[in-house]
Amino acid sequence: MSDTINFLNVARYVSNLERQISKSGITLELRTDFGYLVRLCETLPDKPSPTAMFNPLHHHIGPGNGFWIKGTSQDGEVVHVQAVRFDDLTGTNLAREFEDLTAFYHDPVISAEVGETCLSRAPITRAISGKVCYHGEMWLRGGEHGYRGQDLPSLLSRFILAIAASKWSPDFVYGFGYDMLIKNGVMLSYGYWHMQPSAVLWHRPNRPKPLDVWLVWLTAKDLRDLIEHHPEPGWHFQQKFQKDTPTPRIHPEASTEAEGADKPPTVDRHLVEV
Numbered sequence: 001m002s003d004t005i006n007f008l009n010v011a012r013y014v015s016n017l018e019r020q021i022s023k024s025g026i027t028l029e030l031r032t033d034f035g036y037l038v039r040l041c042e043t044l045p046d047k048p049s050p051t052a053m054f055n056p057l058h059h060h061i062g063p064g065n066g067f068w069i070k071g072t073s074q075d076g077e078v079v080h081v082q083a084v085r086f087d088d089l090t091g092t093n094l095a096r097e098f099e100d101l102t103a104f105y106h107d108p109v110i111s112a113e114v115g116e117t118c119l120s121r122a123p124i125t126r127a128i129s130g131k132v133c134y135h136g137e138m139w140l141r142g143g144e145h146g147y148r149g150q151d152l153p154s155l156l157s158r159f160i161l162a163i164a165a166s167k168w169s170p171d172f173v174y175g176f177g178y179d180m181l182i183k184n185g186v187m188l189s190y191g192y193w194h195m196q197p198s199a200v201l202w203h204r205p206n207r208p209k210p211l212d213v214w215l216v217w218l219t220a221k222d223l224r225d226l227i228e229h230h231p232e233p234g235w236h237f238q239q240k241f242q243k244d245t246p247t248p249r250i251h252p253e254a255s256t257e258a259e260g261a262d263k264p265p266t267v268d269r270h271l272v273e274v
Contacts, residue, residue, distance in 0.1 A: 005224055010166040013227045017159045021071075024152055026079060029070045030163070032063040037137075040070075040078065047081070047139045052104045054083050054137060058111040059104070061085055067167075068137065069160055079141040080156060084164045084173075089132045094174070095125035098200050103134075115205045121198035122215050130171035133164045138190075157190035158226065165223045174217040176200070182214050191226050192216035 018028060031037070034056050041047050052058035054066065065087070071080025089097065097103035098120045105111035120126075138157065142148040161173060177187040182195055199215030218226065 005165050005169050005220075005227065007166055009227055010162050014159060014162050014166075017155050017162070021152065021155050021159065024147060024150060025074045026071045026147070026152070027074075028080075028159070029072065030067055031070055032067050034061045034066065034068065034083075037068050037081065037083065041081065041137075041139075044078065044081070044139060044141075046142065050083070050137055052111060053085055053134060059106045067163070069156070071140075071156070077141075079147060080152075081137055081139050082135070082156065082160055083137040084160055085134050086164075086168045086170065087132050087134070089129045092129060093126050094128040094132065095120040095122075098125060098202075113205050115203075117203045119201045121201065122196040124194070124196050124215060124217065125199060128172045128174065128217065131168055133168060133170045133173040135160065135164070135173055135175040153186070154189045154191070161191055161218070161223065162227050165227060169220070170223070171220050172217055173223060174215055176213040177216050178213060182216075187214075187216045190216075192218060193222055194218065 021028060034050075034054055038050050038055055038057075041049055049055075054061055054068070056062065066083065066085040068081060068083035070078060073079045087097075087103075094103070098118045101108035101112050101116065101118055104118075108116075135157075138153070140147050140153055140156070164170065164173060175187070175190075175192065176199065177192075177195065179197075181187050182197075187195060194217045195214055197214050199213055200211060202211040204211075
């Protein structure tokens with residue numbers, strides 16, 4: 001069966017998701033001005049600054065290879081952001097990009113710190129090549145009047161994945177997940193079906209310990225399957241999880257923690273940046 005994306009299906013899928021998201025009072029806007037994203041994130045509570053991959057001071061990022069989503073409440077308050085970038089890794093692979101730091105910086109000699117290193121122990125990173133999208137910067141306002149206790153993270157993630165699929169037809173889409181997010185099923189709720197630990201062991205001299213995160217990813221076929229499954233009006237992740245969502249594929253060749261992976265995960269309602 002072909003992995004080609006049916007663009008009419010994408011249009012229906014995105015429209016359906018947007019209708020469901022709008023019921024929460026959030027209006028979505030697609031943007032490509034990453035300088036504004038960096039400035040905006042400085043004003044958002046509990047939102048770290050965007051990584052160098054989305055910062056035009058450190059990497060080539062703009063309308064040709066990226067976009068981000070801005071979500072605004074009915075009061076005009078920014079309550080959501082997330083972003084995607086596209087890279088052509090033909091002739092190379094993700095592990096090589098991580099380890100020479102070019103995944104993070106256009107020119108590591110200029111932007112990387114002295115002594116900064118990255119090691120990838122996840123075998124899948126050596127197989128991910130071709131047309132590749134990175135999905136990150138997921139943030140949704142929390143607090144008493146926030147949105148994190150709803151199904152919105154699942155819908156929002158699928159919304160941007162579908163747009164990325166229609167724009168670039170990538171061979172792979174990947175993101176990063178902390179150990180807690182993997183074990184609690186959050187990354188699966190975002191739509192990611194494959195997971196492998198130790199994707200990056202990123203040592204930066206100004207940090208007390210290396211960043212050690214999982215890689216989550218989808219293939220072109222996974223993306224097509226995700227889009228062809230339309231969420232229904234009134235869709236609820238908790239209620240529909242076991243029926244509509246595949247068991248997470250935690251790849252044990254890089255992990256000793258795969259025990260219990262067949263148990264339906266629960267959703268951690270504290271959204272943390274991917």
